[in-house]
Amino acid sequence: MQIKDFRIDQSLRELTEHRTVVLPIACYETTINQNINGYIPLHWHDEFQFVLVVKGEAIFQINEENVSIQEGEGLFINSGYLHMAKEKNNSGCVYICLNVSPSFVLSQELYTIYVNPYIQATNISYIRLVSKEFWAKNILESILQINQLINQKPRYYEMDISVHLTLIWKNLIENGIQLEYEQVEVVKNQRMKQMLNWIHQHYAEKVLLEDIARAGQISRSECCRYFKRILKKTPMKYVTDYRIQKSLILLQQFEANVTDVAYRVGFNSTSYFIDKFRKTINMTPLAYKNKYKNNSTLER
Known part of the structure; x- marks a missing residue:
């Protein structure tokens, strides 16, 4: 079985049920x-x-x-x-x-x-x-x-x-790894999840750096360091990438309109959405929509 679309909640926790009929x-x-x-x-x-x-x-x-x-x-x-x-x-x-x-x-x-x-x-x-x-x-x-x-x-x-x-x-x-327990690392992991959780709840709204930092109870500069260290990108670049990711599902809907999708995922400019989409997916939103529609027709 190939999982083509990972379902995750606002905290990035995967919602796919990992079990066979009788085994977890x-x-x-x-x-x-x-x-x-x-x-x-x-x-x-x-x-x-x-x-x-x-x-x-x-x-x-x-x-x-x-x-x-x-x-x-x-x-x-x-x-x-x-x-x-x-x-x-x-x-x-x-x-x-x-x-x-x-x-x-x-x-x-x-x-x-x-x-x-x-x-x-x-x-x-x-x-x-x-x-x-x-x-x-x-x-x-x-x-x-x-x-x-x-x-x-x-x-x-x-x-x-x-x-x-x-x-x-x-x-x-049996491989002999010595276990270590550091509360600082536990706190860092939890703060990162809190910030991601906030983004995934509010990505369709206006998102500011201070809002993300506040969700993790850290300063804006520390927030940027967290994202660059863990995700190798700035917080706002992550927001943009996440919006693009969410737009893919919406564009697959037959009645989807590119402008409507742009605003639904948090962009306040259709041209800006198209530009960022093209740089991320290597095609325009309309080209992606048409490609998906053609593939779906062939699979029927």
Whole structure:
């Protein structure tokens, strides 16, 4: 299953339900350039995420860090961390994505000892999985096995998945990372989510830098430093990009008018909207609308 349009709430929390019929997990293949945005937009979720790149190469951003993952390599992304993904060098990147509820990884009795400390640790936003490391190779192989089990659904496959998840977690904690806990990092992560949450609630209105900073309870200069460090862009550039992102969905509606869409997502000038849209999407809003309409006609 390919998720082409990530549904997220105002705080960037992903709303996709990550579960099979009976298990609190989801495993699917994702082709990055087939997403509605052409990339996997910034989001977060409570589930652990395990990634295995099966074709091409991708750049994953987890909070303020970028990591390049090549074919055959993978990634563990911890619960609650902001992350996004773009393909690298037009490689047509495809990856297997395994999302699993932390409470399902181990039994309740073992969760407190072996799982929760990793969620609370502030030095593990992600762990790179490279097959030359024995423990990482075991995790990557289990991701493949889980993907096959979900697709084929042999008898007792749910129990086989549970066994593989236990093996995945055992190998992950055997890699020897020393856990650290810094309250400052917890506060930074929370402030960033608060500012993003405010933007996503008010993007269609007039947005000022001081409003964003106030949402995070920090100064305007500190707000700019947060965005440049974590998102590699200014707060107002993020607002513009988010408005463009929201406009894509509106432009796919048959009755959509470019001027109306521009004002609905917060632009007060149609020409400015067209200019920013062209620079971001490499085509005008009208060209995008017509391209989507033609593609939809061909798919029928």
